[in-house]
Amino acid sequence: MTTELRQRQAEFTKQLHGEEIGPKVGLSALLSKDKKSQKLAVSQYLDNWKGGVYDQDQEQERLENYNETTHSYYNIVTDFYEYGWGSSFHFSRFYKGESFQASIARHEHYLAYMAGIKKQDLVLDVGCGVGGPAREIANFTGCHIVGLNNNDYQIAKAKWGAKKAGLDKNLEFIKGDFMDLNGTFEENTFDKVYAIEATCHAPNLEKCYKEIYKVLKPGGVFAVYEWVMTDKFDENNEEHQKIRYEIELGDGIPKMFSVDVARDALKNCGFDVLVDKDLADNNDEVPWYYPLTGEWKYVQSINDLATFFRTSYLGRKFTNTMVSVMEKVGIAPEGSVKVTEALENAAVGLVAGGRSKLFTPMMLFVAKKPEEPSA
Numbered sequence: 001m002t003t004e005l006r007q008r009q010a011e012f013t014k015q016l017h018g019e020e021i022g023p024k025v026g027l028s029a030l031l032s033k034d035k036k037s038q039k040l041a042v043s044q045y046l047d048n049w050k051g052g053v054y055d056q057d058q059e060q061e062r063l064e065n066y067n068e069t070t071h072s073y074y075n076i077v078t079d080f081y082e083y084g085w086g087s088s089f090h091f092s093r094f095y096k097g098e099s100f101q102a103s104i105a106r107h108e109h110y111l112a113y114m115a116g117i118k119k120q121d122l123v124l125d126v127g128c129g130v131g132g133p134a135r136e137i138a139n140f141t142g143c144h145i146v147g148l149n150n151n152d153y154q155i156a157k158a159k160w161g162a163k164k165a166g167l168d169k170n171l172e173f174i175k176g177d178f179m180d181l182n183g184t185f186e187e188n189t190f191d192k193v194y195a196i197e198a199t200c201h202a203p204n205l206e207k208c209y210k211e212i213y214k215v216l217k218p219g220g221v222f223a224v225y226e227w228v229m230t231d232k233f234d235e236n237n238e239e240h241q242k243i244r245y246e247i248e249l250g251d252g253i254p255k256m257f258s259v260d261v262a263r264d265a266l267k268n269c270g271f272d273v274l275v276d277k278d279l280a281d282n283n284d285e286v287p288w289y290y291p292l293t294g295e296w297k298y299v300q301s302i303n304d305l306a307t308f309f310r311t312s313y314l315g316r317k318f319t320n321t322m323v324s325v326m327e328k329v330g331i332a333p334e335g336s337v338k339v340t341e342a343l344e345n346a347a348v349g350l351v352a353g354g355r356s357k358l359f360t361p362m363m364l365f366v367a368k369k370p371e372e373p374s375a
C-alpha cells in the first residue's frame with residue numbers, strides 16, 4: 001500500500017466522517033457526514049458497477065482497484081451495517097431458540113476454537129471490521145489480537161470500541177492491506193490468523209493467502225469463514241450469474257470466486273488443509289440468511305424483533321423510504337438512497353444464493369503452516 005494512497009484515504013476519511021468518529025452510530029453518524037464528500041464517496045463506489053450487469057472490462061478494473069473499491073464501499077455502508085446488524089459484520093448459524101447476538105458470538109467462538117486460539121497467542125484478525133469479533137474472541141480466549149483493516153473509519157471505530165470495552169490492552173487495530181501483510185508485519189509473527197467474511201474482497205485469493213502464510217509462525221493455524229460460490233454454481237447459467245452479480249455489487253466484492261479456487265489457493269500456498277466444510281450446507285431449521293428474509297416465523301427471541309424488523313424486507317423498505325425523504329429535504333447527504341438500493345440488491349442476491357445453495361458465507365477452512373515449511 002503506497003504512502004500516497006494511505007494519506008489520500010486518511011484525509012478523505014476525515015473530510016467525510018469528521019474527527020469524532022467513535023461514539024456516533026447509525027442515524028447520528030449518517031447525518032453528521034460531510035454532504036459533498038458523501039456524494040463523492042457514493043459515486044466513486046457506483047462507478048465500479050456502471051450498467052447494472054456483468055461486464056468483463058469493469059470486473060478487470062475492480063480487480064485492479066480492489067483497495068479503493070472496498071475502501072469506498074465501507075465508507076458508505078458502515079453506518080447502515082452497524083444500525084442493522086451490530087458491530088460484527090458477518091452471518092452465523094442459528095440453533096432453535098437462539099437469539100441473534102448469541103448466534104453471532106457462537107460463530108466467532110467456534111472459529112476461535114477451530115483455530116485453537118489460546119490465551120498466550122498473538123493473533124491476527126484479517127479484515128477486522130469495526131472490531132466486534134476481535135472484542136468477542138479476546139474476551140473468550142484472553143489472547144492478544146491485532147486487527148488489520150484498510151478502512152480508516154472502521155479502524156477508528158474499532159479502537160474506540162476496544163477502549164470502551166476495557167480491552168485496549170488486548171487489542172490493537174492497524175491500517176494495512178491484506179494483499180501485502182508482509183509489508184506491515186515481519187514473517188513468522190503470528191501464532192494464529194483468522195479472517196471472517198473479509199478475504200472475499202481480495203482480487204486474488206492465492207496471493208492473499210500467501211501473505212497470511214508468510215506472517216504465520218511455522219506450525220501456526222489460519223482459520224477462515226470464506227464467501228464463495230459453491231459447486232452448484234454454473235458460470236453459464238444466467239440466473240446464477242445474476243445472483244453472483246447482485247452479491248458483488250451490493251457487498252463491494254470485485255469478483256466472487258468459487259470454492260475450488262479457494263481450496264486450491266490454500267494448497268498452492270503450502271498450507272495443510274485440516275478442515276474444509278461448508279457450514280451452510282446442512283438442514284438447519286433456521287437458515288443463516290433468515291434475518292434478510294421477511295419471514296417472521298424464524299424469529300427466535302422477542303429481543304430480536306427490532307433487529308429482524310430492520311434487516312427484513314419490510315424494514316429495509318421503511319429505512320429506504322425514511323432515507324429517501326431525509327435526502328429530499330436535505331437532511332441526509334445526497335447519495336444515501338443509492339447506498340440503500342445497493343444494500344437491497346445485496347440482500348436479494350444473498351437470500352437467493354442462500355436458498356439455492358449457490359453461495360455460502362461460511363465456507364470454513366482451517367489450514368496449518370507446516371512446522372518445517374518447504375519454502
Ligand SMILES: C[S@@+](CC[C@H](N)C(=O)[O-])C[C@H]1O[C@@H](n2cnc3c(N)ncnc32)[C@H](O)[C@@H]1O
Nearest residue numbers: 088089090127128129149150177178196198201
Ligand atoms: C464484511 S466485513 C467483515 C468484518 C469483520 N471480519 C467482521 O466479521 O465484523 C469485511 C472487512 O474486510 C475489510 N477489507 C476489505 N478489503 C481489505 C483489504 N484489502 N485489506 C484489509 N482489509 C480489507 C473491510 O474494510 C471490512 O472491514
